[in-house]
Structure formats: C-alpha cells, structure tokens
Amino acid sequence: MNEDTSPRGLGRREALLLGGAFAGATLASQIAGIRPAHAAAGSTLVIAAAATPQSLDNEYDASLGTIDAIGQLYDSLIQFKKKPDPKVPSVLREDFADHPELPGGLAVEGKLAESWEVDPKGMFLRFHLKKGIISNWGNELDADDVKYTWARKFALNAIGGFIVGLMGLPNPDAIVVEDKYTVTFRPSVPNPLMLKLQLNLYNNIFDSKKLKQVATKDDPWSRKFLENNSAGYGPYELASITRGQQAVFKARANYWGGKPAIDTIIYKEVPTSATRVSLLQGGAVDIALGLQPLEIVRLKKVPGVTVETVPASSMMWIELNTKFPPFDKVEVRQAMNYAFPRDQVMKSIFQDIASPLTGCMPDIYPDFNAKANPYSYDLDKAKALLKSVGLESGFKMEISYNAGDPSQEPIAILYQTSLRQIGVELTLHKIPAGTYYNEVSARKQPMIMFVDAPWGPDPGYSTRLYFYSKSFVDYSNYANAEVDKLIEDGSQMTDIPARNELFGKVQDIVMKEAPWVFVAFPNFTITRKADLQGMTYYSTNAFRFADFSRKA
Amino acid sequence: MDQSAALDAAPVASAPASLAGGPPGGAARARSGPVGFFLAVLRARPMFAVGYIIVLLMIFAALLAPWLAPYNPVTAAPDDYLQPPNALHWLGTDATGMDILSRILYAPRVDLTIAILGTLISSAIGAPLGAIVGYYEGRSAWRRALSVLVMRAADVLQAFPVFVFAIALVAVFGQSLASIIAAIAFVNIPIYLRLMRSQVLSIRGMRYVEAAFVAGASDVAILRRHIIPNAIAPALAQLSVSVGWSVLLTSGLSFVGAGVVAPTPEWGSMIATGFQNVTTGQWWPSVFPGIALGIAVFGFALVGSSIEVLADPAQRRLVGVKHAAG
Numbered sequence: 098m099n100e101d102t103s104p105r106g107l108g109r110r111e112a113l114l115l116g117g118a119f120a121g122a123t124l125a126s127q128i129a130g131i132r133p134a135h136a137a138a139g140s141t142l143v144i145a146a147a148a149t150p151q152s153l154d155n156e157y158d159a160s161l162g163t164i165d166a167i168g169q170l171y172d173s174l175i176q177f178k179k180k181p182d183p184k185v186p187s188v189l190r191e192d193f194a195d196h197p198e199l200p201g202g203l204a205v206e207g208k209l210a211e212s213w214e215v216d217p218k219g220m221f222l223r224f225h226l227k228k229g230i231i232s233n234w235g236n237e238l239d240a241d242d243v244k245y246t247w248a249r250k251f252a253l254n255a256i257g258g259f260i261v262g263l264m265g266l267p268n269p270d271a272i273v274v275e276d277k278y279t280v281t282f283r284p285s286v287p288n289p290l291m292l293k294l295q296l297n298l299y300n301n302i303f304d305s306k307k308l309k310q311v312a313t314k315d316d317p318w319s320r321k322f323l324e325n326n327s328a329g330y331g332p333y334e335l336a337s338i339t340r341g342q343q344a345v346f347k348a349r350a351n352y353w354g355g356k357p358a359i360d361t362i363i364y365k366e367v368p369t370s371a372t373r374v375s376l377l378q379g380g381a382v383d384i385a386l387g388l389q390p391l392e393i394v395r396l397k398k399v400p401g402v403t404v405e406t407v408p409a410s411s412m413m414w415i416e417l418n419t420k421f422p423p424f425d426k427v428e429v430r431q432a433m434n435y436a437f438p439r440d441q442v443m444k445s446i447f448q449d450i451a452s453p454l455t456g457c458m459p460d461i462y463p464d465f466n467a468k469a470n471p472y473s474y475d476l477d478k479a480k481a482l483l484k485s486v487g488l489e490s491g492f493k494m495e496i497s498y499n500a501g502d503p504s505q506e507p508i509a510i511l512y513q514t515s516l517r518q519i520g521v522e523l524t525l526h527k528i529p530a531g532t533y534y535n536e537v538s539a540r541k542q543p544m545i546m547f548v549d550a551p552w553g554p555d556p557g558y559s560t561r562l563y564f565y566s567k568s569f570v571d572y573s574n575y576a577n578a579e580v581d582k583l584i585e586d587g588s589q590m591t592d593i594p595a596r597n598e599l600f601g602k603v604q605d606i607v608m609k610e611a612p613w614v615f616v617a618f619p620n621f622t623i624t625r626k627a628d629l630q631g632m633t634y635y636s637t638n639a640f641r642f643a644d645f646s647r648k649a
Numbered sequence: 650m651d652q653s654a655a656l657d658a659a660p661v662a663s664a665p666a667s668l669a670g671g672p673p674g675g676a677a678r679a680r681s682g683p684v685g686f687f688l689a690v691l692r693a694r695p696m697f698a699v700g701y702i703i704v705l706l707m708i709f710a711a712l713l714a715p716w717l718a719p720y721n722p723v724t725a726a727p728d729d730y731l732q733p734p735n736a737l738h739w740l741g742t743d744a745t746g747m748d749i750l751s752r753i754l755y756a757p758r759v760d761l762t763i764a765i766l767g768t769l770i771s772s773a774i775g776a777p778l779g780a781i782v783g784y785y786e787g788r789s790a791w792r793r794a795l796s797v798l799v800m801r802a803a804d805v806l807q808a809f810p811v812f813v814f815a816i817a818l819v820a821v822f823g824q825s826l827a828s829i830i831a832a833i834a835f836v837n838i839p840i841y842l843r844l845m846r847s848q849v850l851s852i853r854g855m856r857y858v859e860a861a862f863v864a865g866a867s868d869v870a871i872l873r874r875h876i877i878p879n880a881i882a883p884a885l886a887q888l889s890v891s892v893g894w895s896v897l898l899t900s901g902l903s904f905v906g907a908g909v910v911a912p913t914p915e916w917g918s919m920i921a922t923g924f925q926n927v928t929t930g931q932w933w934p935s936v937f938p939g940i941a942l943g944i945a946v947f948g949f950a951l952v953g954s955s956i957e958v959l960a961d962p963a964q965r966r967l968v969g970v971k972h973a974a975g
Contacts, residue, residue: 371928391731391744391929441727445746500906503925507725510745510912514725525911527824 140360142629142645145373145382149344149366153335154323155299156255161387162344164298164639165364169346170233171301171329172353174210174224174243175292177203179633182407189644190407190634193293193554195463195593201292202593209238209302209330209353211278219287219591222295226278230353232304233327233334240280245305247272247282249318256299259569263558264294265588289591290555297552298637304328332357332643341366346642358631358646370503377402377624384625384640389503390448396624403629406450409621410459410550410636413451415496415512415614416573421543423492430611432482434472437614438515446507447617454615457607458551458559462636464597465556466604472615479519491520498546501530505546508616537572547572548619552637556600557587564607575612690958697958700951704889707945711757718751722914731931741933743923745912749933752914753941759915760945763826764895767833768888774834775841776884780877782842783849784868800846803839811836812901819907829908833895840891841884848880882960889956893949900942916942 150162153170177191192204199205201215209230214223230238248269250257265284266272273281282291294300307328308319322328327335332354333346346362365382367373374392377385378399388396397404415433423429439453452460455470483489496512498505506527513523528536528545537545549570551559562568565584566576583603590596608615623632623640631644691698710717720726720738726746734741740749782799785792806814818832852858853876861871900917902908909915911922916938923934 371925374928389925389929391926391931395929438727445727445730445744506911506922507745510747511725511727513912514723514745517724527906527911529906 143382144384145367146386169333170327171331222291223281234307236306240274242305243280357643403627406620406622413616428482432479435479451617451619462554466601469604469608496544497526497542499533573612697955703948714755720748720751722752722755743934755914768891770834771837775838779842779845783846886956890953
C-alpha cells in the first residue's frame with residue numbers, strides 16, 4: 098500500500114503549493130460545476146471520472162464509464178469470495194486462485210443464486226436462485242430472467258457472442274428452465290469454464306419482465322431502452338444521466354443485500370486528469386479516477402487524501418502486426434522485445450506504479466506461467482537477431498498510439514530512442530482518442546499500443562481472447578496452428594492440472610513468438626478522501642459503489 | 650488626360666508608394682539612404698529594434714542549433730526525466746529526459762520553416778490573385794463574375810474559424826509538415842487577396858495606369874510593372890505579421906495534437922506535452938517553451954509594425970518629425 102496522510106509542518110513552499118492547489122480546486126470546481134457541499138454530505142459520494150457512461154447496454158459498450166455503471170445496476174448469480182490484498186490490507190480483492198478442494202474449483206459465494214451444482218465432467222451447471230429478489234422495477238427474479246439474459250446474447254451476438262462461445266453453448270435451448278427458481282446450463286461439449294464465466298461483469302442478470310414490456314417489434318431485445326435505463330437486481334438504480342456531465346445513482350432500499358451505505362452516487366465527467374486532481378485536493382470530490390502516475394505520486398503527499406494501488410489485470414503492450422513485414426519474422430519481433438527499455442519505462446513513465454509485462458496474461462491470475470518470459474533489455478541480442486534475418490542495418494517503422502492516454506507518447510519516445518541504437522527508425526503516429534479503437538480493431542497499423550484486461554481470471558480465457566487466430570481481439574493477426582489447437586483442446590479440458598500444463602505451453606509459445614512488445618502491468622489505483630473505506634479490487638478494474646462507506 | 654501628362658506622372662507614381670514620403674522623413678532618407686532611414690526609424694521607435702533582435706536571434710537559433718544546443722533534442726534520457734533547471738540542464742528536462750533548452754533552440758527550425766513557407770505560399774497565391782481580381786473588377790460581365798466568384802470563395806474561407814479550419818485541413822491531408830504548411834498557406838490566402846484587391850482598386854484608376862494602357866501595354870505588363878509594385882507595400886508589411894501569427898497557429902495545432910509529429914522539437918508541442926506536469930509541480934517543460942513562443946510572436950509583431958511604418962508615408966513623416974526633433 099502506498100499511503101501517506103501523516104500531517105507535517107508547512108513551509109513556505111508547501112504553503113504556496115497548497116494555496117495553488119486551493120485556487121486550482123476552486124477554479125476546477127467552478128469549471129466542473131461541482132459544489133464542495135456534495136462531497137461533504139455523508140450519504141453522497143462524488144466521483145470525478147474521465148467520462149460518463151456511454152450506452153448502459155452491456156452487449157455493446159465496454160467503455161470505462163459503462164463498466165463502472167453496470168457494476169452498480171446489475172448483479173450476477175455468484176461472486177468470488179474476497180480476501181485482503183497481501184500488500185495493501187485495507188483493500189479487498191477477489192480470491193480467484195484455483196481451489197481444487199472446493200466445488201467447481203473456485204472460492205465463490207452466492208449472489209442471486211442460493212446454491213449451484215457443477216458437473217465434474219463439465220456437461221452441466223445448475224443454479225438454484227434465491228427467492229424474493231426484486232429488481233429496480235419491482236419484478237421478482239426467476240429462472241426466466243437467466244434464460245432471457247443468455248438468449249439476448251445469442252440474439253444480438255455482440256460482446257455476448259464471445260461469452261456464449263466460451264461457455265460452449267450451441268443455442269439458447271442449452272439454457273434450460275427447470276422450475277421457477279432453477280436453471281441449468283448444458284454445453285454441447287465438456288466445459289471447465291462454466292462456473293468461472295458466471296462471475297464475468299457482463300453476465301449480470303436482466304429483469305426480463307421489464308425488458309419484454311418495453312420491447313417493440315423493431316426492437317425485440319429492448320436495446321433502445323437499455324441505452325439509457327437499467328433493468329436489473331443490483332444495489333443501485335439510475336436516477337439520471339446527462340452524458341458529458343454526470344450520472345446519478347440512487348441506492349435501492351429493497352436491494353436483496355440491504356441498502357448500501359452510500360445513498361447517492363454522483364459520477365461526474367471531468368475530462369482532464371489535472372482537474373480531477375485539483376477537485377480531489379480541494380475536497381470537491383471523494384474519488385478521482387484515471388490519474389496519471391505523477392499525479393498519483395503527488396497526491397500521496399496531500400493530507401486528507403489516501404492513495405491505494407494494487408496489482409491488477411490491466412496489461413499494456415504494443416501489437417506487432419504479424420502481417421506486416423518484417424514483423425512476419427519471429428526474430429524481428431523478439432528483437433523488438435529485447436530493445437524495449439522496460440525498467441526505464443516503469444521508473445520514469447509509470448513512477449513504479451506498474452510492473453514489467455512479463456507474460457501474455459495477467460500475472461495475478463491463476464496458472465500464469467512466470468517462467469515463459471525470456472526478455473530482458475539486451476540491445477546486443479536484439480542486433481544479433483536482426484542480423485540473423487538480414488536486417489543488420491535496421492528498418493523504418495511507424496508506431497501508433499492513443500492521443501487520449503498521456504502515458505503512451507513518452508513510452509513511444511523512449512522506445513524510439515532505444516530502437517535507434519539497433520538501427521530501427523521509429524516514426525510516431527498519434528491517433529485521436531475518438532478513432533483509436535477503430536484503428537486497433539482494423540488491424541491495419543504495423544505497430545499500435547494497446548491497453549486491455551481480460552476479465553476472466555483464467556489462462557484459457559486470456560489466451561483465447563488475444564492469441565486464438567479466430568478471435569476478434571487478435572489484433573496482431575497472430576496465427577499459430579499449434580496454439581489454436583491447444584486453446585481449443587484446453588477449452589474442453591476438465592482435468593485442471595493437465596489443463597494448466599497445456600496453457601503453460603501456450604504461454605511459452607506465445608512469449609517466444611512475441612506477437613506483442615510486452616510493456617507493463619499498470620496497477621489499479623484509487624485516489625480518494627481518507628474518510629472513505631471499503632475499496633475492493635475486481636478483475637474488471639471497475640468499482641462497486643456498494644463496497645464503500647464512510648469511516649465513523 | 651493626355652499621353653505626355655501620363656508619361657510624366659508614371660515615373661513618380663510607379664516608384665513604390667512606400668518610398669514616396671515627403672519631408673522631413675524623405676529628407677532623412679535622402680541624407681543617408683535607406684539604411685540610414687531604417688536606423689532613424691529604429692532610433693525613433695526602439696521597440697522595433699527589439700523586434701528585429703528577437704527575429705534575428707530566432708534565425709540564428711534555427712541556423713546554429715546543432716552547435717548551440719548542449720544535447721540532442723530528440724534523444725530521450727529516461728534517467729534524467731523531469732529534472733528541474735540545473736547546471737547540466739539550464740531549463741530542465743521533460744518527462745522523457747530530453748533537454749528543454751536544446752529543444753527550444755531547435756524549435757525555430759520547424760516553426761520558422763512552417764510559418765515562413767506557409768506565409769510565402771499564401772502571399773504568392775493571394776497577392777497576384779487579389780491584383781487580378783482588383784484590376785478586372787467591373788471591367789466586363791464575365792470578369793465581374795470571376796471577380797465575384799473569387800471574392801465570395803474568400804468570404805467562405807474566412808467564414809470558418811481559422812484554427813478549426815486548419816485542424817480540419819490537417820485532419821484531411823494527414824499530420825505532416827507539408828500538410829501544416831498547406832493549411833497555413835490556405836487560411837492566409839484571403840488576407841493577401843483582400844489586401845491587394847483593395848490597393849489595386851484604388852491604383853488602377855490613376856493616370857499613369859491609364860497612360861500605360863493608352864500606350865498599348867498589355868494587362869499583364871500593366872499589372873506587373875505599374876500596379877503590383879505600387880500596391881505591394883501593405884502585403885509586405887503583412888508578411889511579418891503573418892509569420893508571427895503562423896508560428897502561433899503552428900504551435901496551436903501542435904498543442905491540440907494536429908501539428909508536428911512527436912518528438913519533433915516545436916514550441917506548441919512542447920507546451921502540450923509539458924502542461925500535464927504543471928499541476929504536479931514540474932512547470933518547466935511547458936513554461937519555457939511558452940515564454941519562447943510568446944517572445945517570438947511579439948518579435949514578429951514588432952517587425953510587422955516597423956514595416957508598416959516604413960511603408961506608410963504618413964507614419965514615416967511622424968517618425969521623421971520625431972527623429973528630426975530628437
């Protein structure tokens with residue numbers, strides 16, 4: 098934990114800085130339209146974020162604001178048990194380690210589900226739902242809601258399409274309503290991930306009665322309604338949303354788990370991170386999200402502000418498009434990794450609020466292969482690799498990055514300087530944030546920086562997402578028949594030790610073949626007022642407001 | 650007007666209007682030549698000298714940057730990131746450890762190149778076009794139509810906010826030096842077009858122009874020999890102002906990410922990448938380039954003002970009076 102809230106004497110320099118911060122916060126409050134009284138109110142939590150939620154339909158939107166909203170409005174059938182973070186005990190985190198001694202091999206507890214049965218052979222998963230759970234529209238949860246939720250994924254086939262594929266469900270009939278409170282998933286082939294996938298943030302259960310009520314002939318799955326509304330069983334309901342300004346969430350008095358401690362959540366859009374810092378320093382907001390490493394370091398010294406930073410599932414890498422020569426050669430991709438100055442990037446850009454990306458999946462997830470990483474900063478080795486494929490004089494290349502992420506340009510500049518030493522001339526190409534994701538998914542850039550996190554704490558989930566040649570997220574166009582075969586085999590393997598060995602091999606191959614330049618595991622960091630408590634880290638890197646309360 | 654009168658008038662009037670001032674300014678010029686007059690103007694308005702010094706320093710920096718700059722301006726030194734001003738790095742370093750002073754010294758190479766080329770291209774297109782439009786305006790139906798068409802096109806161009814228009818051009822043609830130069834040239838063209846047109850409209854009816862016409866000179870010859878030389882002074886004065894403004898526009902484009910490609914040393918780009926650090930206490934990566942940019946624009950504005958004075962007989966007379974009195 099990085100926490101420093103101890104009071105100390107004020108010198109002239111500190112007084113000036115505090116004065117500046119106060120002035121900045123006052124100005125920022127005016128700009129953002131935030132009155133400090135909001136933050137002072139005990140039952141209200143004001144959050145300054147980079148953007149308000151876009152669509153509230155989890156089938157089509159996975160932007161940061163949307164992820165934060167979905168976690169409040171909906172609940173899943175089960176959840177991981179929590180445990181204190183080993184380094185930051187004040188932060189709880191999901192226990193997603195392998196637990197062979199437990200049913201399904203996971204430490205999970207019921208949320209909307211009372212109990213569950215997992216077929217050891219992976220051919221069915223049955224849930225018994227809790228009774229009397231009421232949605233924000235007053236409808237009671239039943240098995241039809243679960244069936245509807247999954248049928249919607251089949252019908253719309255967007256984000257949910259990936260999930261049903263992972264579940265091995267051939268069609269909506271594979272979700273069987275056995276009685277009002279019992280529902281069974283029946284994959285067509287053995288599936289070791291069924292239980293784990295239920296924990297995914299985007300597998301929350303809809304209130305099917307409400308959604309059917311608002312459906313139309315042209316919009317049978319109520320897409321329009323869900324863009325601006327919710328119909329779920331989560332702890333909060335949406336009170337209002339004005340995109341570009343704020344979203345307001347109200348705690349539900351009839352939430353099955355009891356009314357959350359914080360009554361009102363105001364989720365403000367404050368696009369500039371510097372302004373978010375000023376607002377937090379000035380006390381106008383309770384939490385500032387998405388800050389830059391230097392800002393986080395600075396906030397550690399501000400009285401009344403607590404910084405909690407923990408290892409997370411986020412990964413930053415550079416896609417090496419394997420269809421672009423010379424990145425079609427493994428040796429060149431390896432050379433690009435040996436020439437990446439990881440330690441310098443960690444220190445100067447991330448301020449050590451990150452660790453080097455030493456694998457092709459999050460190192461906090463079970464079955465991460467820590468031995469697979471062969472890369473260190475070694476320019477001689479990089480030169481030798483280029484020479485081995487006749488590129489001893491280097492080559493010219495362009496690297497693209499997101500203009501909306503201030504850390505990416507300096508990383509590209511450091512990399513450019515390093516690559517120059519092995520003869521590789523890198524040109525920087527800044528892509529506006531608004532079109533950046535289109536560029537990534539179009540796979541037409543030879544090198545492009547990317548930050549993402551696989552939400553499923555599983556090697557099969559992670560590697561299938563990024564390295565399976567048929568995956569829509571295989572942005573580096575990586576294709577290896579052996580890797581594809583292993584991932585396919587692993588997706589049906591219920592023998593956990595054998596499966597782990599298999600995915601260890603997948604990680605070995607991927608790291609050796611280097612379709613990415615492996616950059617960093619950025620930490621998940623919350624900068625908040627010191628009087629808040631209850632921070633819990635989830636693999637989705639999003640908050641659940643219901644976890645928070647104010648210290649007495 | 651008879652031909653002899655016209656021919657008498659021509660040599661006097663076709664001498665650049667900017668040099669046709671009367672005494673006592675004219676007397677000063679007559680005493681010591683153009684250089685002496687120029688120095689007299691600088692003595693009368695010392696701030697103009699500051700402007701020339703600033704511009705000269707910028708040009709020196711651009712030419713001598715490889716010898717003046719203590720470090721390579723595009724090589725990162727991550728171990729030295731965000732160093733405050735010190736003995737090794739007089740103006741500190743940025744987030745990647747690049748030396749701010751070195752980058753500030755190199756920046757005029759980019760800024761001046763873009764600004765001067767953009768301005769020259771715009772004046773080379775806008776001024777002749779303005780002269781032609783002004784000369785032919787009202788002469789015949791189709792020429793009037795052409796003139797109206799050109800002027801309305803200029804209206805449309807100028808109706809857009811210049812900065813937004815430049816961003817759109819760079820977005821369409823891609824982020825490169827050529828695109829930025831083209832954008833700057835494009836948004837400046839109407840300025841020179843209007844300046845020249847208004848000057849030509851007032852000159853084309855003068856007797857020496859009519860005399861040249863009667864003498865059988867072609868339209869091209871009349872424009873080239875008699876009209877443009879007499880109408881060009883305000884456009885020349887505008888050049889310096891435009892260069893300063895173009896430096897500002899270039900920096901603005903870079904500030905919003907539509908300008909030069911990182912890590913090219915350029916003041917606006919340096920301000921943009923450094924401003925994130927101001928709130929965390931590292932003010933130097935953006936403040937020093939900001940000061941350099943402000944000084945540069947100030948310098949070009951002063952030079953522009955001086956040219957305006959040099960080109961305007963009435964202003965020159967005032968300066969001359971002061972000079973004589975002083």
